[in-house]
Amino acid sequence: MRRKLAAGNWKMNGTRADWDQVQPIVDIAVDDPEIVMCIPAVLITEFSVRSRGAISIGGQDCHANDAGAHTGDLSAHQLQDAGATYVVLGHSERRADHGETDALIASKARAAYRVDLKAIICIGESEAERDAGTTLDVIGAQLDASVPDEARGNTTVIAYEPIWAIGTGKVPTLEQIAEVHDFIRSRMTERFGEATANTMRLLYGGSVKPSNAADIFAVSNVDGALVGGASLKSEDFAPIVQALESA
Numbered sequence: 001m002r003r004k005l006a007a008g009n010w011k012m013n014g015t016r017a018d019w020d021q022v023q024p025i026v027d028i029a030v031d032d033p034e035i036v037m038c039i040p041a042v043l044i045t046e047f048s049v050r051s052r053g054a055i056s057i058g059g060q061d062c063h064a065n066d067a068g069a070h071t072g073d074l075s076a077h078q079l080q081d082a083g084a085t086y087v088v089l090g091h092s093e094r095r096a097d098h099g100e101t102d103a104l105i106a107s108k109a110r111a112a113y114r115v116d117l118k119a120i121i122c123i124g125e126s127e128a129e130r131d132a133g134t135t136l137d138v139i140g141a142q143l144d145a146s147v148p149d150e151a152r153g154n155t156t157v158i159a160y161e162p163i164w165a166i167g168t169g170k171v172p173t174l175e176q177i178a179e180v181h182d183f184i185r186s187r188m189t190e191r192f193g194e195a196t197a198n199t200m201r202l203l204y205g206g207s208v209k210p211s212n213a214a215d216i217f218a219v220s221n222v223d224g225a226l227v228g229g230a231s232l233k234s235e236d237f238a239p240i241v242q243a244l245e246s247a
């Protein structure tokens with residue numbers, strides 16, 4: 001019912017020469033899972049031309065406004081014009097490095113929708129919040145405030161990324177992932193109704209590797225992954241894509 005999604009997040013890594021790491025992914029691309037590489041904005045034009053639609057290309061942030069005096073920022077329209085069809089919003093690194101709030105992230109998602117960019121909205125608890133037993137409260141509040149009312153299944157992907165699992169090699173238990181993903185699905189169902197919630201894809205992110213991907217993809221309500229470090233090298237990302245294909 002939901003097309004699975006393998007999303008790579010290159011963060012501030014990669015140059016044009018790293019097309020070498022994308023070509024092998026293009027070569028194994030099939031209809032399901034969909035693959036999206038969220039790459040530095042300066043690479044979007046070239047990589048979207050070279051991938052010829054076999055994979056999708058995404059940005060990693062956009063401004064909430066459509067245009068204007070915002071030196072150094074990029075609009076959703078500029079990403080879309082360069083060849084992107086997705087944009088990652090509210091990644092925990094942007095929340096931490098740039099003070100992004102849930103309300104700002106919702107505004108950015110609306111900006112993305114205005115130009116038909118799909119938003120991958122990231123949420124996730126800190127280690128202290130997990131230890132304090134407040135994970136579901138934190139996730140619920142982030143969902144309520146960072147996912148706009150306009151969100152639909154074909155415009156919005158939710159990525160659950162526990163902050164303490166990003167780039168650390170630490171991964172929640174499969175039960176913990178299932179608990180949060182089931183919670184997200186039911187929260188979306190309460191708010192948007194079943195028809196919308198059942199088409200919205202939910203990704204897990206945080207230290208996904210070839211060795212743990214198949215187990216994670218077998219968890220209820222996990223429709224794919226947002227992969228950071230292991231998306232940089234095709235020898236790591238290809239087996240993750242293939243594990244999702246067989247899930």
Ligand code: PGA
Nearest residue numbers: 166167206207227228229
């Ligand atoms: P990681 O990053 O896979 O390197 O843990 C995931 C992310 O930040 O999206």
